[in-house]
Amino acid sequence: MTGISAIIVNYNAGAFLLESILSVSSQVDEVIVVDNDSRDFSIETCIQRYSNEPKIKFIKNNANLGFAAACNVGSRLATGDYLLYLNPDCVLDGRAIQELRHVLEANERVAMAGGLLLNPDGSEQGGGRRAVPTPWRSFVRAFGLNRYSSRWPKLFFDFYLHRQPLPEYPIEVEAISGACMLVKRVAIDEIGLWDEGYFLHCEDLDWCMRFTRQGWIIMFVPTARITHYLGACSKNRTLFVEWHKHHGMTRFYRKFFLHQYPGVLMWLVTMGVWLRFCMVVCYHLAKSLLTRLRGR
Secondary structure: OOOEEEEEEEOOOOHHHHHHHHHHHOOOOEEEEEEOOOOOOHHHHHHHHOOOOOOEEEEEOOOOOOHHHHHHHHHHHOOOOEEEEEOOOEEEOOOHHHHHHHHHHHOOOEEEEEEEEEOOOOOEOOOOOEOOOOHHHHHHHHOOHHHHOOOOOOOOOOOEOOOOOOOOOOEEOOEOOOOEEEEEHHHHHHHOOOOOOOOOOOHHHHHHHHHHHOOOEEEEEEEEEEEEOOOOOOOOOHHHHHHHHHHHHHHHHHHHHOOOOOOHHHHHHHHHHHHHHHHHHHHHHHHHHHHHHHHO
8 A cells, every 4th residue: 555644733732632643543644643742732632642652743843833834844754655634633434435435546637636625514614625716816706706606706716615516526626724624745846835925824825826837637536536625723813814814825926927917917915914913903803893882
């Protein structure tokens, strides 16, 4: 069997980390947990639990390096021919890795495969299968214009595909989520590791763009089921996460779409991103203030 190395980047995932390791350890050949200086004792608990398990390795960073950089730390230590990147708040179905690996082995040009991300209530989560969020597509979604996609599908296309009927078989997509992706090492060797210029968010989109631009194929596998407890690692750092998300968006747009949106157009795109960030901040501050007022 081709060796599979699972890489889990942890940051204050609490009990979810232990559950994630339990779900993946029986399906892979090694598990590498890279901890980004967590303060909730999640990593200490797992180290104690798996102290006698040689296939599970732990790396403790002295600072929060960000998701991409931590993934690279694990990638350099991994020994498998396939690398599985898994969020610590993800729990895999018992056949998930087998389903993903089968798709990768069926076609030498398939570089990566992602599964069906599910909310805890069993509904499909956005992001597991998607198109690339170009500046125009992001504008459409941000202002709710995707509601007109049934009438003008090409103009108001929604890059999230989870509202479309779930396919019965694996399909090719433009992008999958970094929450769970199985990737061939030979493809990584050609394309390169994750871009560490991203701290949090958009680094998975960046990687997908780089793979597809070199002719590699990305697949969505609906039979590989993963329950994703979205936001478990960042629920108390909303504005911190939002800042890095919007910073990642501007880096992504400038890196891949500057030729389509030159000069003043890219300036307008950037201004739009940070205007949206300001609106998000105002929303959360107003929500926090209202909660305090109601608590009096």
